[in-house]
Each structure stands twice: as structure tokens, then as C-alpha cells.
Amino acid sequence: MIPRKIEAAINDQINFELYSAYIYLAMAAHLRFKGLNGFANWMQIQAQEETVHGMGFYNFIIDRGGKVALKAIAQPKSEWKSALAAFENVLAHEEIVTSRINNIAALAEAEKDYATRNFMQWYISEQVEEEANANEIINELKLAEDSKEALLMLDREKAQRIFMFPVIPGGIKAPGAAAP
Ligand code: OFO
Numbered sequence: 001m002i003p004r005k006i007e008a009a010i011n012d013q014i015n016f017e018l019y020s021a022y023i024y025l026a027m028a029a030h031l032r033f034k035g036l037n038g039f040a041n042w043m044q045i046q047a048q049e050e051t052v053h054g055m056g057f058y059n060f061i062i063d064r065g066g067k068v069a070l071k072a073i074a075q076p077k078s079e080w081k082s083a084l085a086a087f088e089n090v091l092a093h094e095e096i097v098t099s100r101i102n103n104i105a106a107l108a109e110a111e112k113d114y115a116t117r118n119f120m121q122w123y124i125s126e127q128v129e130e131e132a133n134a135n136e137i138i139n140e141l142k143l144a145e146d147s148k149e150a151l152l153m154l155d156r157e158k159a160q161r162i163f164m165f166p167v168i169p170g171g172i173k174a175p176g177a178a179a180p
Helices: 004-033 037-063 081-111 114-144 147-159
Strands: none
Touching: 004 037, 004 081, 037 081, 037 114, 037 147, 081 114, 114 147
């Protein structure tokens, strides 16, 4: 049985992961409106990943005999002054996610809930990648500076991103995927 405090923290994190998806969908809509379809593609795939992250927590609560409680998702912003500003927002948001994930891991240790502590390890590693990805694109956009050609080249590159179903040990699995 999952400790109540942990169940509450993970339920909050389901909400925050879906909020992340909402933010990235809003960014995708904005970038598409601005004609930056490649960056919009990147954001839409990011939103899909966030939904899977949320479902990983959702299934974990169920597997541990707890109850999922869904809450209202906050309204995201709808405008960013540039692609760079949007990706700086991604990084700032992911830093918040990282600290929330760390807090859940710390709570699990304090509660001696080692199943949750173990489960959180995937998310801890994932956050390293999330922050690195955002940082890499921020650096690319800074290098592009005011060059429209460089911006369009980067946009075309981001159009190549495809959705890879994140396989979360103990969490949701890709349809048809073998257990990790
Ligand atoms: Fe779920 O990692 Fe981003 O938010």
C-alpha cells in the first residue's frame, strides 16, 4: 500500500506533468502560428512525452493500491516573444520539474517507501536529459542570433524529431513493448 503522503505528492505530479504537456502544446500552437513548424513539431512531441510521464505516475499509484485523483490543469501562457524565449521558458519549467521530482524522491526516503524511491530514479535521470535538450536548443538559437537563414535551418532540423515512446520501468509501456 502506498503511503498517503506519497500518494498525494504523486497525484500532484500527475497534474504537473499534464500541465507541462499543456504548456508545450501552447508553445507548439504559438510557434506554428509564427510559421516555425519544425520547432512546433518538437514541442508537440514534448507534450506527448509529458503525457506519458504523467501516465507513468498514474499507473504507479494504481499498482501500489492507491487512488488517482485528477485536478484541474492550470491555463498556460499563449505568447512568447521569440523561439528563444519559448525554449528559455522550457528550461525554467524543467528546472521546476526537476526540483519537484527530487522532492518526491526525498519524501520517499524519509517515509522509507523504497518502491517509490526506486521508481523515481527513472524520472531523476530523465530530468537530466530534459534540461540538457532545452539547453542545447537555447545555445543553438543564441548562435543563430538575428540570422533568419540560421533560424529556418534549425527549424527544419527540429521538424525531424519523432516521438519515441518513453518506456518507464514499472510505469506505462509502449503498446506491444517488451517489459524492460
Ligand atoms: Fe516530465 O519532464 Fe518535462 O516536464
